[in-house]
Amino acid sequence: xxxxxxxxxxxxxxxxxxxxxxxxxxxxxxxxxxxxxxxxxxxxxxxxxxxxxxxxxxxxxxxxxxxxxxxxxxxxxxxxxxxxxxxxxxxxxxxxxxxxxxxxxxxxxxxxxxxxxxxxxxxxxxxxx
Amino acid sequence: xxxxxxxxxxxxxxxxxxxxxxxxxxxxxxxxxxxxxxxxxxxxxxxxxxxxxxxxxxxxxxxxxxxxxxxxxxxxxxxxxxxxxxxxxxxxxxxxxxxxxxxxxxxxxxxxxxxxxxxxxxxxxxxxx
DNA sequence: ACTACTGTACTATGATAGTAATACAGATGA
DNA sequence: TCATCTGTATTACTATCATAGTACAGTAGT
Numbered sequence: 042x043x044x045x046x047x048x049x050x051x052x053x054x055x056x057x058x059x060x061x062x063x064x065x066x067x068x069x070x071x072x073x074x075x076x077x078x079x080x081x082x083x084x085x086x087x088x089x090x091x092x093x094x095x096x097x098x099x100x101x102x103x104x105x106x107x108x109x110x111x112x113x114x115x116x117x118x119x120x121x122x123x124x125x126x127x128x129x130x131x132x133x134x135x136x137x138x139x140x141x142x143x144x145x146x147x148x149x150x151x152x153x154x155x156x157x158x159x160x161x162x163x164x165x166x167x168x169x170x
Numbered sequence: 171x172x173x174x175x176x177x178x179x180x181x182x183x184x185x186x187x188x189x190x191x192x193x194x195x196x197x198x199x200x201x202x203x204x205x206x207x208x209x210x211x212x213x214x215x216x217x218x219x220x221x222x223x224x225x226x227x228x229x230x231x232x233x234x235x236x237x238x239x240x241x242x243x244x245x246x247x248x249x250x251x252x253x254x255x256x257x258x259x260x261x262x263x264x265x266x267x268x269x270x271x272x273x274x275x276x277x278x279x280x281x282x283x284x285x286x287x288x289x290x291x292x293x294x295x296x297x298x299x
Numbered sequence: 300a301c302t303a304c305t306g307t308a309c310t311a312t313g314a315t316a317g318t319a320a321t322a323c324a325g326a327t328g329a
Numbered sequence: 330t331c332a333t334c335t336g337t338a339t340t341a342c343t344a345t346c347a348t349a350g351t352a353c354a355g356t357a358g359t
Contacts, residue, residue, distance in 0.1 A: 052316060055179040059269045066272040066281070078335060089318045094337080103273065110336045111325035127274045134274075135288045138267040144196035145256050145263075149289045156285060159264050160278040181346060207305060218348045223307080239306045240355035 042077075045086050053088055054095040061096070065105055065116060067160045072118045076106065079114075171206075174215050182217055183224040188262065190225070194234055194249050195256055205235065205243045 043060050045053055064070040076082070079097065083090040097114050100106045108114040142152045172189050174182055193199045205211070208226065212219040226243050229235045237243040271281045 050181055050184040052179050054316080059265060062272040063265075063268055066268065066276070067278040079337095080335085091319085092317060095316085097336090108336060109325085111327080111334080113335060127276075131271060131274055131276060131284055132288065134267060134270050135284050138263060138285070139288055141192060141196075141263050142260060144192070144198065145260055146196075147260065152289065153282075153286065155260060155264055156267070157282060159261070159268060160282065183346080208307095209305085220349085221347060224346090226306090237306060238355085240304080240357080242305060 043082070043086060045088060054092050054099070057086070057093070057096045058099055061100060062105060063160075064162070067162060069162060070116050072116050074116045076114045076116070172211070172215060174217060183221050183228070186215070186222070186225045187228055188259075190229060191232075191234060192259060194245060195259060199245050201245050201247050201249060203245045205245070207242055 043057060045056055047053070049056060051059075061070070061076070070076075076097070077085070079090050079093045083093045086093075097106065097108060101108055101114075104117055104119075106114050107117050139152065142155075147155070172186060174185055176182070178185060180188075190199070190205070199205075205226070206214065208219050208222045212222045215222075226235065226237060230237055230243075234246055234249050235243050236246050268281065271284075276284070
């Protein structure tokens with residue numbers, strides 16, 4: 042389900058956070074759906090429960106999830122509070138992404154396909170265990 | 171030239187490393203070209219020289235650059251052959267892009283549409299053929 | 300020789316990341 | 330009630346990240 046690369050320079054809690062956000066963004070995690078319990082996920086990924094706590098807490102701060110003691114952590118149903126200038130920021134993000142990918146020699150359709158595949162989760166490229 | 175986000179979860183030395191590697195594989199840094207000196211780059215980015223040292227050392231380990239005491243750090247002549255991980259770099263770019271767009275509250279279809287619109291508007295990214 | 304660059308090495312300090320173990324409190328079903 | 334899940338909180342420890350400062354060695358121009 043989720044995968045952690047212990048050798049990555051990206052912190053474990055951040056790797057996990059990104060994977061969960063990706064699933065939410067691409068509707069592979071629905072509103073109200075329950076995430077794995079802290080202990081369960083920690084055991085499955087062979088990481089410390091405290092690290093999962095850190096991920097879940099940040100996701101809650103960002104408004105992606107809501108935790109209920111004794112019950113679990115659930116995908117937020119309420120719309121997240123969005124920044125007013127998010128369109129402008131998103132445009133800058135996109136142009137930066139296009140610029141970098143284009144610099145790598147990728148064509149428009151290749152960029153579109155790469156993003157699409159990742160959003161669909163069809164790419165399970167290994168982070169090398 | 172280079173930019174550092176001190177609030178990012180990705181370590182500073184790794185941010186810098188990725189930006190330099192991206193420039194190399196994007197042919198924006200040529201073989202034999204000299205990188206900024208450690209102290210100069212550290213001052214420009216307002217980071218510690220030791221952090222730049224760490225980046226340069228890892229780049230040398232990876233074969234991208236070669237350092238010469240008293241002279242500087244130069245793009246390795248074999249750096250060209252290391253462009254095999256363009257695909258890996260593109261995946262990193264894509265994950266970063268999705269992560270940031272997701273943080274803005276955008277869903278998959280919105281991201282796809284935004285990218286599509288910007289790609290249609292700007293053809294200049296395509297520097298090939 | 301002198302100066303001013305360059306990379307390199309080292310110690311020290313504080314913040315963050317991650318692990319480990321324990322304990323407490325809310326929810327649920329038998 | 331009791332057992333067992335759930336999130337939460339706390340303390341302790343190790344390793345890494347990043348900073349700061351100092352020192353040493355190689356290169357080049359004057």
